[in-house]
Amino acid sequence: MSIDPALRALSISEEAFSTVTRAERDVQSVFDAVDARALRCQARVLSAFRDLRVEARHLFGSNGYGYDDLGRDTLDALYARSLGGESALVRPGIVSGTHALALCLYGVLRPRQTLLCVTGKPYDTLEETIGISGNPSQGSLAEWGVSYRQVELLPNGGIDGEAVERVLREDSSIAMVYVQRSRGYAWRPALQVAQIGRLAERCHAIRPQVTVMVDNCYGEFIEDQEPTHLGADLMAGSLIKNPGGGIAPTGGYVCGRKDLVEKVAYRLTTPGIGAEVGSYAYGYQAYYQGLFLAPHVVAQSVKGAILAAKIYADLGMEVSPAWNAPRADIIQAIRLGDSEKLIRFCKAIQSASPVDSFVTPEPWDMPGYQHKVIMAAGAFVQGASIELSADAPLCPPYNVYMQGGLTYEHCKLALMMCLS
Ligand SMILES: *Cc1c(COP(=O)(O)O)cnc(C)c1O
Numbered sequence: 354m355s356i357d358p359a360l361r362a363l364s365i366s367e368e369a370f371s372t373v374t375r376a377e378r379d380v381q382s383v384f385d386a387v388d389a390r391a392l393r394c395q396a397r398v399l400s401a402f403r404d405l406r407v408e409a410r411h412l413f414g415s416n417g418y419g420y421d422d423l424g425r426d427t428l429d430a431l432y433a434r435s436l437g438g439e440s441a442l443v444r445p446g447i448v449s450g451t452h453a454l455a456l457c458l459y460g461v462l463r464p465r466q467t468l469l470c471v472t473g474k475p476y477d478t479l480e481e482t483i484g485i486s487g488n489p490s491q492g493s494l495a496e497w498g499v500s501y502r503q504v505e506l507l508p509n510g511g512i513d514g515e516a517v518e519r520v521l522r523e524d525s526s527i528a529m530v531y532v533q534r535s536r537g538y539a540w541r542p543a544l545q546v547a548q549i550g551r552l553a554e555r556c557h558a559i560r561p562q563v564t565v566m567v568d569n570c571y572g573e574f575i576e577d578q579e580p581t582h583l584g585a586d587l588m589a590g591s592l593i594k595n596p597g598g599g600i601a602p603t604g605g606y607v608c609g610r611k612d613l614v615e616k617v618a619y620r621l622t623t624p625g626i627g628a629e630v631g632s633y634a635y636g637y638q639a640y641y642q643g644l645f646l647a648p649h650v651v652a653q654s655v656k657g658a659i660l661a662a663k664i665y666a667d668l669g670m671e672v673s674p675a676w677n678a679p680r681a682d683i684i685q686a687i688r689l690g691d692s693e694k695l696i697r698f699c700k701a702i703q704s705a706s707p708v709d710s711f712v713t714p715e716p717w718d719m720p721g722y723q724h725k726v727i728m729a730a731g732a733f734v735q736g737a738s739i740e741l742s743a744d745a746p747l748c749p750p751y752n753v754y755m756q757g758g759l760t761y762e763h764c765k766l767a768l769m770m771c772l773s
Contacts, residue, residue: 360769363705369772373765376663380676383659387652394574394648401434402645412638419632428637429628432596435644436573437582438608442618443592443640445633447605450570450591451478457589457607458482458529460620461564464498466528471504471517471552472544476537476568477723486723500526510542512552521559529564530556534580535571535682538746538754540673543681546576550583557584564613570594571682571738571756574651579608587613593737595683598646599759600639602734650739651683654757657741657764658685661755664768683739684756695751698771699729702743702755705767706731716747724748741767 356370405427415422425443432441447453462468468483481487484495495501502524504516512532521527532552534544553565567580567588573595580588587609592601607617618627662676662685671688674680689695696716703714709731716725723746730742738744741758745751758764 360766363766363770364773365766365769366773369769372664372667372772373660373769376660376667377765380659380663383677384656387655387659390577391574391648391652393577394651398435398645398648401431402641404434405430407431407641412636412641414634414636415632416634417632418630420629422632424637425631425633426628428640431641431644432606432608436579436588436596436606436608438579438588438614439611440614441606441608442614442621442628443604443606444621444631445592445602445604445635445640446631447592447607447621448603450568450589450594450605451476451482453589453591453605453607454479454568454570455482456605456617456620457566457587457613458494458499458531459497460617461566461587461613462494462499462529465500465526467500467502467524467526468494468529468531469502469504469517469520469524469527470531470533471512472531472533473503473505473539473541475503475531475533476570479568480723502527506541510544512544512548514552514555517552518555518559521556521563527560527563529566531566531568532580532585533568535568536673536684536686536754537570538744538752540686540688540752542674542678543572543575543684545679545681546572546578546580546583549580549585553580553584553586571684574648575655575681575683581609586610587617592640592643593734594739595651596644596647597640597734597737597739598643598650599734599737599739600643600646602639604640650759653759653761654683654739654741654764655680656761657758657768658683658756660765661685661687661768664772682756684754687753687755689751689753691751692747695745695747695753696727698753699727699743699745701771702729702741702767703731705763705770706741707763708733 411424411427484493564586567585569588569590589607592604662672673686714729716727719726725747732740739757743755745753
């Protein structure tokens with residue numbers, strides 16, 4: 354196969370080019386399904402824009418207290434519509450996904466209640482929030498008198514519904530059932546929205562008042578529905594992941610039942626004020642446009658992940674999920690097996706980045722994580738993992754987690770560069 358000079362300029366070898374081209378042919382039927390889903394998600398988002406009569410003035414910002422900020426309020430409503438909740442909070446001032454999740458925990462839970470995580474240990478950055486690691490007297494939930502329990506996932510990666518029912522029946526202090534949809538840095542399948550829906554139904558049958566809360570990070574627009582369409586009470590995520598479409602410069606969202614979102618708003622600002630105050634002088638164009646682009650961008654990154662799964666499985670490595678397995682997040686895990694390969698993979702991803710391509714990523718002690726972490730990301734938005742990026746905790750069995758990619762072409766070129 355002959356390779357174009359434009360690709361050769363990126364030091365892509367003939368062999369890498371033909372490996373990727375062959376893999377791409379093999380996965381075409383799965384790509385077709387991804388495109389079909391992107392079309393349906395795009396229709397859902399477009400309908401929300403039309404139903405809410407989004408207009409040019411909504412894109413502009415406000416200042417000061419932000420009373421009657423129509424752009425802010427319409428953006429909230431747009432997220433609620435697009436993600437299947439009664440109400441939503443979308444704020445540039447929510448600094449990250451962890452912050453959005455923590456707002457939900459502190460907004461909804463009260464002293465002497467218990468948080469029950471049913472997907473094993475939650476995402477690393479939440480451990481200190483809950484108070485199960487680090488210094489608990491920084492205002493962790495534990496310090497505020499909120500207890501924590503967890504139920505492990507089944508060996509097949511599913512939720513142990515029977516164990517959850519048992520705990521709910523025996524422990525009347527449980528006020529929130531917490532589900533992490535994405536794999537995060539764990540070697541397990543992401544949860545399908547239907548699985549979360551079934552869990553919510555079982556929990557509500559036992560205790561109608563319990564809040565089923567979903568960490569929806571990395572999950573938006575991967576499936577036809579979101580957890581809040583199927584009975585989850587509340588969910589949260591980051592705007593520099595899927596729903597920001599690679600355009601939102603920062604922020605987080607919370608979406609779900611109206612009364613719960615209101616409680617979260619009282620935590621975000623202060624009781625009595627809630628969501629009625631809050632301005633953003635730069636304007637909301639990037640947030641509207643990002644949400645509009647999100648179904649397409651998510652599909653691009655999913656195609657990149659599928660291609661990577663096929664290539665590395667063909668090379669004899671374990672991958673999760675398999676190229677033709679159902680997906681519920683944008684992450685592709687690859688078991689590289691040793692630290693040398695892992696660091697080399699991350700360096701190749703870095704050098705294939707549009708920004709900081711000349712930088713060498715090094716393992717470091719990142720705040721909130723228990724192991725040294727190496728991260729490759731040359732993103733337009735710092736740390737945005739809807740842009741092509743790779744992260745790996747530096748510990749056996751040396752799994753790398755790659756995700757994102759604003760365009761499929763970029764993913765494809767990066768994989769050719771990794772192989773070269
Ligand atoms: C990214 C992520 C978080 C935390 O988000 P940050 O924006 O990094 O704080 C939480 N849970 C999951 C599953 C994530 O992927």
